[in-house]
Structures are given as C-alpha cells and as structure tokens.
Amino acid sequence: MKVCRRETFNAAHRLYNPTFDDAKNELIFGKCNNPNFHGHNYVLETWIEGEIDQETGYLIDLKILSDLINEEVLEAFDHRNLNLDRPEFKDLIPTVENIAVVIWNKLRAKLDSKYGLEVRLWETDRNSVFYDGK
Ligand code: NI
Numbered sequence: 001m002k003v004c005r006r007e008t009f010n011a012a013h014r015l016y017n018p019t020f021d022d023a024k025n026e027l028i029f030g031k032c033n034n035p036n037f038h039g040h041n042y043v044l045e046t047w048i049e050g051e052i053d054q055e056t057g058y059l060i061d062l063k064i065l066s067d068l069i070n071e072e073v074l075e076a077f078d079h080r081n082l083n084l085d086r087p088e089f090k091d092l093i094p095t096v097e098n099i100a101v102v103i104w105n106k107l108r109a110k111l112d113s114k115y116g117l118e119v120r121l122w123e124t125d126r127n128s129v130f131y132d133g134k
Pocket of ligand 1: 013032038039040
C-alpha cells in the first residue's frame with residue numbers, strides 16, 4: 001500500500017548550461033533560458049510505501065510526513081530562486097527532473113528505511129516527472 005501527501009511551493013529558476021554559448025542555451029532551453037528568471041507553481045506528491053501498523057491503523061503518520069516535507073523541501077525551496085539561493089543547484093541545472101532527484105535524496109536521508117519513497121513533481125499542469133531512486 002502507498003499513501004500520498006500533496007504539497008505546493010513556488011520557486012524561480014533559469015535553465016542554463018554555462019558550457020553552452022548563448023545561442024545554444026537559447027536553442028536548447030527556449031523561454032526557460034530567460035536571463036531574468038521565471039517562476040513555477042510546483043506540485044509535489046510524496047508517495048510512501050509500507051504496511052499498515054496494526055496498533056495505529058496508519059501506514060505512516062501523515063503529520064510526521066508533512067513535517068518532514070516542510071522541513072526538508074518547503075523551507076528550502078518555497079519562494080526561492082533555485083539558481084541563486086540554493087547550493088544544490090550551484091552546479092546542477094534546476095530542471096524539474098533534477099529538482100525531483102534533489103527532493104527525493106533529501107527526503108530519503110530522513111525517512112525511516114522501512115518505507116519506500118517515490119516523488120512526483122509537477123512543474124505545470126501538463127508536465128511532471130516521477131522518481132523513485134532510479
Ligand atoms: Ni521553467
């Protein structure tokens with residue numbers, strides 16, 4: 001069984017590879033290469049896999065999961081410029097793919113190993129990525 005907590009945060013980014021020249025950055029990243037940044041309203045689904053605890057009836061206490069996501073993800077990323085404010089993206093392009101991997105690693109490090117972890121991160125209503133560690 002899996003349970004899910006849905007959270008939202010907004011953040012700014014710029015997709016840019018410093019090893020590409022301006023023309024190639026523009027070609028590859030298009031509007032997301034805008035030098036003055038732009039924002040997205042991200043939707044993060046955190047899925048936890050496990051078994052129902054017979055004493056509590058919970059798979060995981062969702063308040064504990066909520067606190068974990070708040071501390072590890074929302075405090076770090078909400079209302080931030082990912083390129084400028086966050087060391088995770090100093091040398092990592094903040095695509096939705098890379099943001100999902102960073103989030104997964106942060107949560108995995110703090111989550112009890114008895115639980116499975118998957119994240120789905122929506123960057124727009126139409127675009128999302130899914131990451132489960134591979
Ligand atoms: Ni973008």
